[in-house]
Amino acid sequence: MTLTVHVDEFACAAHGDCAIAAPGVFTIDDIAVVTGEGSDEAILAAARACPAGAITVTDASTGEPVYP
Amino acid sequence: MTQNGIVIAGGGLAAQRAAETLRRTGYDGSLRMIAAELELPYDRPPLSKDFLAGELDERMLRFRADDWYADNSIDVLLGDPAAALDTAERAVVLESGRHVPFGRLLIATGSAPRALPGSTGYENVHELRTLGDARRLRGALGAGSRLVVVGAGFIGLEVASTALRLGAEVTIVEAAPAPLASVLGTELGHWFARLHREEGIDVRLSARIARLHGTRTVKSVELDDGDRIACDTLVVGIGTTPATAWLAGSGLDEDGVRVDAAGATAVPGVYAAGDASRPFDPRQGVHVRTEHWEGAARQGAAAARAMLGHPVPPAPPPSFWSDQHGIRIQYLGHARGADRVAIDGDPPARDFTATFSRHGRPVGALLVGRPHALAEVRRRLAATPERTAV
Numbered sequence: 112m113t114l115t116v117h118v119d120e121f122a123c124a125a126h127g128d129c130a131i132a133a134p135g136v137f138t139i140d141d142i143a144v145v146t147g148e149g150s151d152e153a154i155l156a157a158a159r160a161c162p163a164g165a166i167t168v169t170d171a172s173t174g175e176p177v178y179p
Numbered sequence: 180m181t182q183n184g185i186v187i188a189g190g191g192l193a194a195q196r197a198a199e200t201l202r203r204t205g206y207d208g209s210l211r212m213i214a215a216e217l218e219l220p221y222d223r224p225p226l227s228k229d230f231l232a233g234e235l236d237e238r239m240l241r242f243r244a245d246d247w248y249a250d251n252s253i254d255v256l257l258g259d260p261a262a263a264l265d266t267a268e269r270a271v272v273l274e275s276g277r278h279v280p281f282g283r284l285l286i287a288t289g290s291a292p293r294a295l296p297g298s299t300g301y302e303n304v305h306e307l308r309t310l311g312d313a314r315r316l317r318g319a320l321g322a323g324s325r326l327v328v329v330g331a332g333f334i335g336l337e338v339a340s341t342a343l344r345l346g347a348e349v350t351i352v353e354a355a356p357a358p359l360a361s362v363l364g365t366e367l368g369h370w371f372a373r374l375h376r377e378e379g380i381d382v383r384l385s386a387r388i389a390r391l392h393g394t395r396t397v398k399s400v401e402l403d404d405g406d407r408i409a410c411d412t413l414v415v416g417i418g419t420t421p422a423t424a425w426l427a428g429s430g431l432d433e434d435g436v437r438v439d440a441a442g443a444t445a446v447p448g449v450y451a452a453g454d455a456s457r458p459f460d461p462r463q464g465v466h467v468r469t470e471h472w473e474g475a476a477r478q479g480a481a482a483a484r485a486m487l488g489h490p491v492p493p494a495p496p497p498s499f500w501s502d503q504h505g506i507r508i509q510y511l512g513h514a515r516g517a518d519r520v521a522i523d524g525d526p527p528a529r530d531f532t533a534t535f536s537r538h539g540r541p542v543g544a545l546l547v548g549r550p551h552a553l554a555e556v557r558r559r560l561a562a563t564p565e566r567t568a569v
Binding site: 159 | 199200203220224236239242473476477498507509549551552554555
């Protein structure tokens with residue numbers, strides 16, 4: 112499935128855990144920014160790792176929430 | 180006054196966020212960081228978790244690549260801590276005697292672990308604050324080693340959890356009747372005690388240390404009930420004090436610098452952020468240290484904005500997180516002063532939300548094993564804002 116990743120810019124505190132879990136997907140600027148693509152597993156691991164709960168993941172084709 | 184540029188005393192999270200914000204917000208004058216350690220700024224939370232477990236490479240701890248500082252024209256002075264502040268000369272005096280003049284100054288020197296009385300001089304007594312501390316402790320933890328953790332705060336509980344994963348035999352000694360009781364209350368504190376006991380850790384509560392036995396190393400810890408706990412390594416996690424003693428004689432507080440919501444101190448052009456600061460909390464009407472990662476990150480950025488004359492957004496509710504025995508624990512809001520705690524979920528299954536309320540309004544929440552629920556809880560707390568204390 113193709114996933115769409117969204118970072119809540121108000122919740123994100125740039126902890127950087129997402130960029131460790133999914134280094135090709137997230138880059139840390141003043142907040143985490145989605146700058147690339149990665150496996151579904153890596154993206155979901157990044158979303159779960161976020162201490163601020165700032166990452167949401169949806170199915171790109173259906174728009175259904177995948178995480179949380 | 181600005182011709183000497185901006186100096187950041189400190190090399191941790193608040194300092195890093197201030198430096199980044201200054202450059203991002205368009206400040207192109209001189210910028211210096213005074214770091215006490217011989218390390219470029221790095222992230223501390225993994226020191227008690229993945230890094231201690233040997234699962235995270237040291238380079239992954241760094242906030243930025245080494246060349247980021249030169250690329251951003253940031254002069255980082257390593258291994259020469261701030262030793263005094265001369266407000267008349269407007270200079271920070273370093274341990275080496277060097278004077279670093281400033282136009283504007285951010286005090287972000289962090290905090291230092293409290294020492295356990297009677298424990299100094301022993302080779303196997305560890306604190307955990309710096310990367311150096313974590314490297315040393317990592318070498319001491321291993322399969323079959325006997326670890327005693329003094330203090331069941333977040334650092335102590337995380338170190339205990341990591342050490343158990345590495346195969347150590349772990350005992351936690353806590354003076355209070357329950358872990359984290361001062362933050363979360365006794366009932367939830369007991370949940371933490373049960374969690375660690377179920378995993379195989381010996382948790383001693385209301386336990387006071389009578390004496391440490393051993394000459395060069397602590398061989399055993401004697402409690403005041405006479406019980407002795409054999410020990411190869413002892414970790415002390417009994418809180419921190421602000422690393423602000425260097426401000427003695429400057430007129431600024433030596434026990435955490437009082438600042439307003441933007442990080443400004445009583446001295447013009449001098450700001451403070453992170454563990455070294457005590458921001459004014461309008462909710463409680465007093466200055467309080469927060470000691471949380473998110474507070475330091477936000478305060479560092481806020482002080483940078485204030486230095487440049489930009490507005491500072493209001494502080495969100497405090498929040499922190501912890502990982503223990505593979506369980507994500509998250510906290511948001513103000514549990515202290517709550518008059519009711521409601522538990523939703525299954526505490527024995529390590530899957531629940533505790534909602535703290537005051538006068539019927541939700542004011543805080545603890546999430547255990549529910550990282551997916553944090554965004555919803557944050558919305559729920561924001562939707563019912565608490566009145567500010569007068």
